[in-house]
Amino acid sequence: MKKPLSLYIHIPYCVRKCAYCDFLSFSCGEREAEIAGYVGRLIREIAENACKYVDREVISIFIGGGTPSVIKADYIADILGCIKEKYRVSDEAEISMEANPGTLDREKLMIYRKAGVNRLSIGCQSVHDDELKCLGRIHSFEDFIRCYDMARECGFENINVDLMAGLPGSDEKKLEKSLRTVAEMGPEHISVYDLIIEEGTPFHARYGGKGAAQLPDEETDRKMYHMTASVLKEYGLERYEISNYAKPGYECRHNLVYWNREDYLGLGLNAASCVDNVRWKNTSDMSKYMKGGEIREEREELSINEQKFETMMLGLRLIRGVSIQEYRNRYGADLYEEYGEHIAKMKEYGLLTEGAGFLRLTEAGLDVADAVIEGFAVD
Numbered sequence: 001m002k003k004p005l006s007l008y009i010h011i012p013y014c015v016r017k018c019a020y021c022d023f024l025s026f027s028c029g030e031r032e033a034e035i036a037g038y039v040g041r042l043i044r045e046i047a048e049n050a051c052k053y054v055d056r057e058v059i060s061i062f063i064g065g066g067t068p069s070v071i072k073a074d075y076i077a078d079i080l081g082c083i084k085e086k087y088r089v090s091d092e093a094e095i096s097m098e099a100n101p102g103t104l105d106r107e108k109l110m111i112y113r114k115a116g117v118n119r120l121s122i123g124c125q126s127v128h129d130d131e132l133k134c135l136g137r138i139h140s141f142e143d144f145i146r147c148y149d150m151a152r153e154c155g156f157e158n159i160n161v162d163l164m165a166g167l168p169g170s171d172e173k174k175l176e177k178s179l180r181t182v183a184e185m186g187p188e189h190i191s192v193y194d195l196i197i198e199e200g201t202p203f204h205a206r207y208g209g210k211g212a213a214q215l216p217d218e219e220t221d222r223k224m225y226h227m228t229a230s231v232l233k234e235y236g237l238e239r240y241e242i243s244n245y246a247k248p249g250y251e252c253r254h255n256l257v258y259w260n261r262e263d264y265l266g267l268g269l270n271a272a273s274c275v276d277n278v279r280w281k282n283t284s285d286m287s288k289y290m291k292g293g294e295i296r297e298e299r300e301e302l303s304i305n306e307q308k309f310e311t312m313m314l315g316l317r318l319i320r321g322v323s324i325q326e327y328r329n330r331y332g333a334d335l336y337e338e339y340g341e342h343i344a345k346m347k348e349y350g351l352l353t354e355g356a357g358f359l360r361l362t363e364a365g366l367d368v369a370d371a372v373i374e375g376f377a378v379d
């Protein structure tokens, strides 16, 4: 039996662009015909690739974007219908879809359910309308509540809510209010990502350079990070990855595929893949994508050293850490023999620890994760 496979499906449309976002997405405005064409092309890409993965079992599907809930719900049903027809999708597969308040209604939710979506990931970002406005989000917190309740009424039993930390003018009190308000609603999973000021976005013009003074400083940021974990724990949401919290058994299967370096196939404009240690990206050029033919770019075969580094880089993001035995199984090598010096130094500084066969970051290590991880890079 070959390794399992996960599928990522990219829907590059949103109602309009948020002020901080640098994802590849277009506002859907007058693009109905383009969207119909894109979905048709995407379905062809899904079908054409199926023959390469006949012996793989699809264990998770993630429909992301963009805002997948902005396009007609029937398109989502058609996409999933094609996947189920052409691929061996496990009966237990996690099928997630991203959705934004302001783009959902009962009818759409029922179509998603019927099509097999069993996990909804809703972008809330904040419970404060002033913060939502500043971010350029299309919805209010009230809109989020309506959409969350509707999803529950339509039978969604596995919901993630996205929140953001480090927003302009934010402080511990405001973030705590967002965390508690959302956690009280009882989602199975919450992701809390730090705002990143990306070049080329309106936020970069506003908060890059001198404007950065309006963002929480490093010390406040770390305090907010620790507070997030302890507040969410009160609601039974355990941190299992640097930015992700879940009730037991609700850790996101699809994202675990990335962190565990398992195989994933990305389909759609600009979608990234890594299968059998070969990585590539689909073109980000819409007309090239629509034409078909060779759309895969940046193909790269990962060397054994790159694979090992990625295993450490991604695995240490998980709170349980990297399995020493699993590392040995994959690479026929001992973690301590390969990185003994670095591990010993990091342990001495109290940044890494070991337990139950896993090497992991300590609380202090999580604060400087990038620096600790860098030490695992091999030339």
Ligand code: SF4
Pocket: 013, 014, 015, 016, 017, 018, 021, 022, 023, 025, 065, 066, 067, 100
């Ligand atoms: S909804 Fe998401 S993908 Fe779309 S512009 Fe906003 S942040 Fe970007």
